[in-house]
Amino acid sequence: MVKDLMIHYKLPTFSNMCSASLKAEDILNSWPDAEVGKVLREYGEESNWYHIQNKIVKARLHGGLHSTAELVDLIRSSASRTRGGRQGWIKTAIRVFQALRIAVNDELNTLQDSIHACFDSLASGGRLAVISFHSLEDRIVKQTFLDIINCNGGKDEVQDGWSCDPAKVIVDRGEKEAWIRRMISGRIGSILTKRPITPSEKEETLNPRSRSAKIRVIQKG
Numbered sequence: 001m002v003k004d005l006m007i008h009y010k011l012p013t014f015s016n017m018c019s020a021s022l023k024a025e026d027i028l029n030s031w032p033d034a035e036v037g038k039v040l041r042e043y044g045e046e047s048n049w050y051h052i053q054n055k056i057v058k059a060r061l062h063g064g065l066h067s068t069a070e071l072v073d074l075i076r077s078s079a080s081r082t083r084g085g086r087q088g089w090i091k092t093a094i095r096v097f098q099a100l101r102i103a104v105n106d107e108l109n110t111l112q113d114s115i116h117a118c119f120d121s122l123a124s125g126g127r128l129a130v131i132s133f134h135s136l137e138d139r140i141v142k143q144t145f146l147d148i149i150n151c152n153g154g155k156d157e158v159q160d161g162w163s164c165d166p167a168k169v170i171v172d173r174g175e176k177e178a179w180i181r182r183m184i185s186g187r188i189g190s191i192l193t194k195r196p197i198t199p200s201e202k203e204e205t206l207n208p209r210s211r212s213a214k215i216r217v218i219q220k221g
Contacts, residue, residue, distance in 0.1 A: 024100040028071070029064035033057050043108075043136065044099030048092060052078055071096070098134075108140050115144045119189070124221035127192070131215050138196060138214045145218045149189045192217040 027039060036056055040049035055074050056065065065071050075093045102108060118128050132138040196214035204211050 022104050022106075024104050025064075025066060027100060027103055028056055029060055029066075039099050039103045040096060042099075043102040044095035045135070046092060046095045046099065048078065052092075052096065068097075102136070108136065111137060111140050112144050115141065116148070119148055119218065119220060122220040125219065126221075127217055127219045129215055129217045131213055132196075133212050133214075138216070141214075141216050142196075145191050145216060148218065149191060189218055189220045192219055 027036060031039075033053060037049055037053040040046045040052055046052065052075065055078060059065050059070075059074060065074065072093060075096055076089045078089065078092070115128070115130060122128060130141045132141050193216045196216050198214055199207070199210040
């Protein structure tokens with residue numbers, strides 16, 4: 001099924017966001033080797049990224065990749081180096097296509113900008129809940145929430161503020177956790193979910209698609 005979905009669509013847009021000026025075909029056929037690898041590694045979290053990157057670059061010597069069918073064949077030919085048995089290439093293909101989609105649509109920056117815009121539009125006391133479905137999105141949501149309440153200080157400032165305080169000579173784990181929790185409340189808002197809310201076993205049974213969902217909530221004022 002995954003194969004059929006991929007083969008019946010062309011590379012240029014890769015999604016319904018047709019306004020994107022960047023095309024997946026540009027990434028595969030024109031971007032520097034290192035940038036192609038970075039997309040696969042960071043956006044697809046693909047462990048076999050280096051081998052696939054090299055095969056993509058070598059394909060340029062034979063005219064490049066211009067259809068999803070060609071890309072699927074390339075990924076399938078890398079199956080011996082992927083995990084998951086004979087069908088392991090399917091999971092690899094999903095990660096590669098995810099990486100290209102995120103890069104083409106600039107999804108992570110768009111997510112970050114959208115969170116800021118939504119928070120700005122909240123009235124005092126209003127809450128913003130964001131649901132993410134993979135670890136890349138969740139990290140962006142977490143970091144953006146921290147940036148908002150700490151005036152762009154971010155996670156490092158929250159975590160490192162303890163050690164930077166000269167009054168904190170003796171590090172007590174419990175006291176440190178309590179201090180960090182207090183830092184979740186900032187001048188312009190509060191993060192209501194120190195850790196993301198995940199579905200219960202019952203919900204996962206009723207709705208399998210919720211399995212990877214994580215919800216984080218921030219309140220203004």
